[in-house]
Amino acid sequence: MIKTDHTHDPAAQSWVVSANQASSEFPIQNLPFGAFRRRGSDEDARIGVAIGDQILDLRHAAELGRWSADIQALLAPLAQGDLNAFMGQPPAARLALRHALFEALLTGSKQEAALRTALLAQSEAEMLMPCRVGDYTDFYTGIHHATTVGKLFRPDNPLLPNYKWVPIGYHGRSSSIGVSGMAIRRPWGQRKAPDAEAPVFAPSQRLDYELELGAFVAGGNALGEPIGIEKAEQHLFGLSLLNDWSARDIQPWEYQPLGPFLAKNFGTTISPWIVTMEALAPFRCSFERPAEDPQPLAYLDSAQNRAQGAFNIELEVWLQTAAMREGGLPAQRLSQSNFRDAYWTVAQMLTHHASGGCNMSSGDLLGSGTQSGPLPEQGGSLLELSQGGKQALVLANGEQRTFLQDGDTLSLRGRATAPGARSIGFGDCWATLLPARAA
Amino acid sequence: MIKTDHTHDPAAQSWVVSANQASSEFPIQNLPFGAFRRRGSDEDARIGVAIGDQILDLRHAAELGRWSADIQALLAPLAQGDLNAFMGQPPAARLALRHALFEALLTGSKQEAALRTALLAQSEAEMLMPCRVGDYTDFYTGIHHATTVGKLFRPDNPLLPNYKWVPIGYHGRSSSIGVSGMAIRRPWGQRKAPDAEAPVFAPSQRLDYELELGAFVAGGNALGEPIGIEKAEQHLFGLSLLNDWSARDIQPWEYQPLGPFLAKNFGTTISPWIVTMEALAPFRCSFERPAEDPQPLAYLDSAQNRAQGAFNIELEVWLQTAAMREGGLPAQRLSQSNFRDAYWTVAQMLTHHASGGCNMSSGDLLGSGTQSGPLPEQGGSLLELSQGGKQALVLANGEQRTFLQDGDTLSLRGRATAPGARSIGFGDCWATLLPARAA
Incomplete structure (x- = not known):
């Protein structure tokens, strides 16, 4: 501790x-x-x-x-x-x-x-990239995100039965991770309209961000040796902000049965600074489950994790469109949420990842999944804020957005706060969306 | 060419x-x-x-x-x-x-x-590992595997609608890749019986292999710049054998909605030798689709890929149980298939991977997915050969297997052959399954 x-x-x-x-x-x-x-x-x-x-x-x-x-x-x-x-x-x-x-x-x-x-x-x-990321894994710990997105597809049963038992995660692409200010280009990809006979290969039309945190691994474990939940905190170096750029029209067509692939691997942006676990100590808070929810299985449960497994980090998403920039208008805040609402802790993510013997190394990166708050306006992605693209956001200057437009600058901000403590941040995690390559 | x-x-x-x-x-x-x-x-x-x-x-x-x-x-x-x-x-x-x-x-x-x-x-x-694998991606190009496994879950509609359009793939774990002879330990993991209220965390009881090839990337592309199908062959270094060890009881519970994770990341074994594309030149063969199938979209199609995108590589799986070893009995062949039956070529895998701008690097590894042949006895995994664990294989010494047992040595072999050419191989891709760690 x-x-x-x-x-x-x-x-x-x-x-x-x-x-x-x-x-x-x-x-x-x-x-x-x-x-x-x-x-x-x-x-x-x-x-x-x-x-x-x-x-x-x-x-x-x-x-x-x-x-x-x-x-x-x-x-x-x-x-x-x-x-x-x-x-x-x-x-x-x-x-x-x-x-x-x-x-x-x-x-x-x-x-x-x-x-x-x-x-x-x-x-x-x-x-520049602060460290070599040997392997990158993205989790799905934002229960409000999982529920809201699930509702778009399964109104009656938004959360899958495994969600409250398994810290769901999948392997991501490490090569395309960069820091704030990196070039993010709108990707081409296959998509298929529900009534179309065949897919088309074209630039994504539903380009989105995801508001996440990233956890960096400190030290590792040998292949075949798990990291017990009691040891997990020792194997965490610190946190960054993380934007998991997502092509919402590529994902539905490609992702069955093996998960998201090209919808995600065209780029991931992290904040320029990794805030250490030592610096975050005053901002730890209890990790609690609603009484009616299943409690974590024993390998994911510890007294320390319950007492202070979570982090009080206020999160914000800001958008500055090209028109705002040209008109001298500042960025506009799209949403606010807090990392303490995550359904699984960072320690649980790491312990689960290594529970089957997968070997972790210093510099490996674990994404938290989209951190949305409980309210509709607290969605950590445009998919949520625009209700799957059905309801455009009207910005202060009159522009509208369902998904991102070329030239949009998207910034994530985070601030760890606690009573009596000096608040600390990560630096903006931002990038400007470049147009798709010509055919 | x-x-x-x-x-x-x-x-x-x-x-x-x-x-x-x-x-x-x-x-x-x-x-x-x-x-x-x-x-x-x-x-x-x-x-x-x-x-x-x-x-x-x-x-x-x-x-x-x-x-x-x-x-x-x-x-x-x-x-x-x-x-x-x-x-x-x-x-x-x-x-x-x-x-x-x-x-x-x-x-x-x-x-x-x-x-x-x-x-x-x-x-x-x-x-030792022949190179640094920056990122590892596993594809799903074995249509007979996809069909047989799909039938276990969806008898009426085994192949998903995207299969013949998208070279399905997902990001794998690079840290746990090793060469022949590596220690593979039976993993613990969550599994849930269909009628159980809650999952259990226990050693996998359905441990399986997958017969695959691995393709190593030569040279790379910058983030945001695709690799056209005409250039893809230049960006391939060579092939290895690859065993994608799989925990069949962990996967069904964890894989929705983001794909396989702990069911796969406890270990991947490659053959000790990478056979270069130059050495494989005599064994190239045509890549053909049944006339009734959709032809590849333009970005995945080229005359060269049609003329010689595939490889004639005969594949075999061999099993030596602990009892065979102790009794001085040799390994027994479980199945045979051929890489030319893959539904997508290695060039298509690479071009698709980079088509949204994902940056590839020298040493990146692309798994082919399980290479099963068209006949039931040509399954490239025990899941297929045992019909989902329902029908045990009876071995020559009277032992039975639905899935692997501790002490089993599993070997993949491959041989590139062509009329008038000297055949070449990869060296055995083998490992012996170690028992799960004690609780």
């Missing part, structure tokens, strides 16, 4: 003064990891920690700072640009580095002068 | 005399790639080429042989143990190395004396 410690003190301030602004997602209490290079350069990827509107470049920090031998050893792979190697360190080591970085960035630290030269403004950085 | 050349001359012989035996799967006409280390050592993985009962160690061959500058450059990544880098070379370069190795191993070659010391007996080698 990760204990709350002084790195969560809401009064703590950094000599990087932008971190102390209430609006900053990256106060000294956060310290999330990302990879970057100087914009416009072709430098190798570097690992950094976000602090205010700056990045602490861990290669420079390892060279310039004064660190204990233990911390210097932990910084070594990070200075080489290898976050995966650091992810494989035990929880105590990860916490030790957090403490060292916190102390070094704290107002009054003797490290200030040395580390000032290890800062790069976020505005001057191009963000 | 790969032309037949003198490397396919059936009369060609090697100074590695075991390669000249008619029974050898690795004559000089084959030259497949694999990775190995000396058994019992902890050396780094080396890349080698199988020749007879030997392996030509390409690290030693690069040092000891006399090669042109071009060939030496092609050998450089292979000498470093990096098959993925070589996979990214253009087809002409891959063919050039094949010619150079063929000449060097040919009877009468001046390289014989130098390269003799670069040989290691296969019996002294431990085979």
Whole structure:
């Protein structure tokens, strides 16, 4: 169990003064990891920690700072640009580095002068994939999403019988995962109208987003060896935001009997920053099931998981259309929800994944599935908000949307909050939809 | 289009005399790639080429042989143990190395004396994963398998409406792929009897194999850029055998709506050798659809694919139970089929995969799906041969099997044959099933 410690003190301030602004997602209490290079350069990827509107470049920090031998050893792979190697360190080591970085960035630290030269403004950085994702799996833990989408197909029986027993998931495509700002191009694909004799191969007309979180694995297990629910938290490194771009017209035609494929694998976007489990400790909350629901089977149940398996993370979706951008209008919020409403915890996702012996590795990514809230306006996708495309959303500038249009910029935002704690964020998870390739 | 050349001359012989035996799967006409280390050592993985009962160690061959500058450059990544880098070379370069190795191993070659010391007996080698598999996708191209399995669930309508239009596939788990001889442990998992109130979490009782081929990608495409069907052959490196181990009792409970997950990800076994597309050139054959079937959509159709998109590869499944092994009895053949019966070609699998813009990389693996023949006794899995577990197979020693038992050794074999051509193989794709972990 990760204990709350002084790195969560809401009064703590950094000599990087932008971190102390209430609006900053990256106060000294956060310290999330990302990879970057100087914009416009072709430098190798570097690992950094976000602090205010700056990045602490861990290669420079390892060279310039004064660190204990233990911390210097932990910084070594990070200075080489290898976050995966650091992810494989035990929880105590990860916490030790957090403490060292916190102390070094704290107002009054003797490290200030040395580390000032290890800062790069976020505005001057191009963000890169933070780690190698060996395998990516997407789960389906948003019960309100599963219910709403199920109703579109099965009004009388929206939730399948396995939903409350199995943390449903499927393997995704790791190669097409990128960070905020990546190019997402409207895909071509097969679709078939219900009354058509044959399918057509054409650009998707029902392009959608899905509001998810991603969990990164820390350390792994050997093939054939499960990860018990009591050990699962030790094998989690942190969370990001995740947009599971989805082509709603490709999926119904292709997905029987083996699941979604080209409807999903044209791109997945994550936020530029991975917020660590250590940083998220104050935002853990209880995981509760309605009394009338089945309780998790023993291999998915633990006292710790019940007491604090969930996360209080407020989630938002924002849309800026091309017309808004050209007219100087800001993005508009489409929906709000909270990760604490997930029907399965991240620990349960990981334990279930490894329960048959599947081997997990540092850097593997687990998507949470779409996180919709209980109310209709809290849908985490346009499929839900437009009732399957039947009811267009009318935007503030008069535009309408059932699904995304070329040029739309879609952003996910997340904020972990708790009474008495300094709130922290992930950075926007955004991309602008490019038109389909010409025939 | 790969032309037949003198490397396919059936009369060609090697100074590695075991390669000249008619029974050898690795004559000089084959030259497949694999990775190995000396058994019992902890050396780094080396890349080698199988020749007879030997392996030509390409690290030693690069040092000891006399090669042109071009060939030496092609050998450089292979000498470093990096098959993925070589996979990214253009087809002409891959063919050039094949010619150079063929000449060097040919009877009468001046390289014989130098390269003799670069040989290691296969019996002294431990085979390793030949390359890094970034992403693994499993298709479903065996129409006889899809029909037979479909009949178990939907007697009146066994093939789903999309089957003849879409090369159905789904993302698999890359971390749990291993080579012949790997440990495969019976997985635990959730299953639910139709009349039970709740599922149980217990070891699988319906553990099965699937007879497949694997295709390795050569070179890749950028995210958002498809691979046209005319270019697909250039992006294929070669084929292996592949066993898609399957837990038949886990799959029905977990797979709706997102597809198979834990029923598959506890392990996948490939043959130790990847047979290159160049070596397979004589065994290509026409890809034909019954006249009454829909012809492929334009993006999946080309004259070359119709003329020689398929492969004549005879496939077999062999079982040796623990009792057979203890009694000194050899393995028993369970079934035979042929890869030319696949309903989609490997080129179509690759083109479809990238048709929405999904980016492929060297070393990515595409499974073919279970290759069953048209007759009931040609099923490529026990699910088919035992009619869904209803009819046990009686083995020659009197044992019975509906599904696999602990201690069973299951082997896949493949042999590419054509009139006038020297037949070539892959090496056995085998593993022995270990009992489930204790609770």
